[in-house]
Amino acid sequence: MTEKRAFHVNGYLGIIVALAILVLSGWLALSGFYNNEGSPVIIGVILLLVSLFIFSSLTIVAPNQAKVLTFFGRYVGSIRDAGLYVTIPLTNKATLSLRVRNFNSDLLKVNDSKGNPVEIGAVIVFKVVDSAKASFDVDQYEQFVEIQSESAIRHVATEYPYDTFEDEAALSLRGNPNDVSNNLTKELQERLEVAGVKIIETRLTHLAYATEIANAMLQRQQASAILSARKIIVQGAVSMTEDAINQLDTDTNIKLDDDRKLQLINNMLVSIITDRGTQPVINTDNVKR
Numbered sequence: 001m002t003e004k005r006a007f008h009v010n011g012y013l014g015i016i017v018a019l020a021i022l023v024l025s026g027w028l029a030l031s032g033f034y035n036n037e038g039s040p041v042i043i044g045v046i047l048l049l050v051s052l053f054i055f056s057s058l059t060i061v062a063p064n065q066a067k068v069l070t071f072f073g074r075y076v077g078s079i080r081d082a083g084l085y086v087t088i089p090l091t092n093k094a095t096l097s098l099r100v101r102n103f104n105s106d107l108l109k110v111n112d113s114k115g116n117p118v119e120i121g122a123v124i125v126f127k128v129v130d131s132a133k134a135s136f137d138v139d140q141y142e143q144f145v146e147i148q149s150e151s152a153i154r155h156v157a158t159e160y161p162y163d164t165f166e167d168e169a170a171l172s173l174r175g176n177p178n179d180v181s182n183n184l185t186k187e188l189q190e191r192l193e194v195a196g197v198k199i200i201e202t203r204l205t206h207l208a209y210a211t212e213i214a215n216a217m218l219q220r221q222q223a224s225a226i227l228s229a230r231k232i233i234v235q236g237a238v239s240m241t242e243d244a245i246n247q248l249d250t251d252t253n254i255k256l257d258d259d260r261k262l263q264l265i266n267n268m269l270v271s272i273i274t275d276r277g278t279q280p281v282i283n284t285d286n287v288k289r
Contacts, residue, residue, distance in 0.1 A: 001198070003132040006069045006077025011058055011084030018054035030127050057089040066131040068094045079133045096135060100127045100200060105150055107206055110157045112173065120157050120173070121206035124149045133235025138195045148191045154185045157265065162209065177204050241265050 024095050025047030032040030059079065067079040069091040076088055080098070085289045087093075103124045112118050125215045126145060134141040157173065160180060171179055185201045192199065245264065 001075070001132045001136045004077045006067075006079050006087055007080050008059075008081075008085040008087040009087050011060075014054055014058065014086030014125045017083075017281060018051045021054070022051040025051060037092050048155060051160070053089040054086060057086050057091070058084065059087055059093050060084050064097065064099045064250060066098055066128075067097045068096055068131050068135045072226065075132060075136060078129075096128060096131045098131070099127050102126070102127060103146055103149060104205065105146075105153060108150060108153055108157070109210060110154050112162045113159060113246045116162055117210035118157065118173070119208050119210055120153060120204065121150070122153050122181075122202055122204050124188065124199065125201040125269060126192070126197050126199050128196055133194065133196030141197065144195050145192060149188060152184060152188045152191060156249045157178060159183070162207075173204075173207055177207075180204065202204045 025044040027044075028040040028047065029044030032042075032044065043217045059067055061079050061082050061084075063082045065082070065089050067087075069076045069078065069087060071088060071091045074092060079085060079087065091167075103126070105121050105124070107119050107121045109117060109119055126146070128141070138144045160171055160173045162172060164172045173180055181202050181204060188202060189199045194239075241264075
């Protein structure tokens with residue numbers, strides 16, 4: 001089932017024609033009745049039925065709406081143009097919205113690719129692009145969109161870990177929300193193609209560990225952050241110490257032996273890496289009293 005254009009003409013012109021036919025049918029019926037002639041009356045009745053058919057075929061289409069026409073159970077086409085039109089008489093004209101809509105999913109509890117329970121939710125922005133498929137290929141397309149959206153969210157969430165602690169280049173739900181949203185959009189579009197629905201955008205609105213493991217995962221994240229910070233501090237301290245020793249060798253005449261270098265390195269690393277302020281110690285071994 002695919003959408004096709006239904007026959008329709010300007011409705012204002014149709015109203016004028018229907019009124020003219022109605023007036024003509026009344027005049028013929030009255031003239032035949034007063035002149036005792038049967039043929040004008042019959043023609044007037046026929047014209048009256050024609051005018052009623054034209055009036056019954058009038059339909060109003062609002063902006064961003066479609067009229068889906070069925071003639072005794074057979075799909076004959078859709079009207080997308082906004083305005084007043086005359087179309088095929090005796091057709092059922094169902095209204096279908098073509099506006100952009102969004103669906104906010106419930107909070108879903110799923111397991112990520114590592115088996116950790118997470119809570120996830122998303123907003124789905126969509127619109128109907130094929131009125132025939134949305135009307136006849138699925139039953140209640142809005143409910144179909146909701147169910148398929150939740151199913152796709154669950155499936156996509158199982159393909160990624162919540163977070164990557166060891167490999168920062170790997171994709172994760174928390175670290176790569178745009179990639180996850182693009183994957184969700186692609187999968188949803190494939191699922192909803194049968195309903196004539198186009199997915200405009202998908203975005204994650206909620207992402208968190210489940211309550212039963214939230215505290216443990218928070219501690220793990222904090223530990224990982226502390227280790228990363230310590231690594232950067234140590235690398236900076238080593239670089240500063242190396243620069244200090246090289247500068248002493250090149251800019252001064254002081255020549256440090258290995259023991260002195262080790263002592264200097266130890267003092268500088270301790271003073272830079274420690275969280276607390278260091279207390280200077282004055283060496284007075286060589287001071288004469």
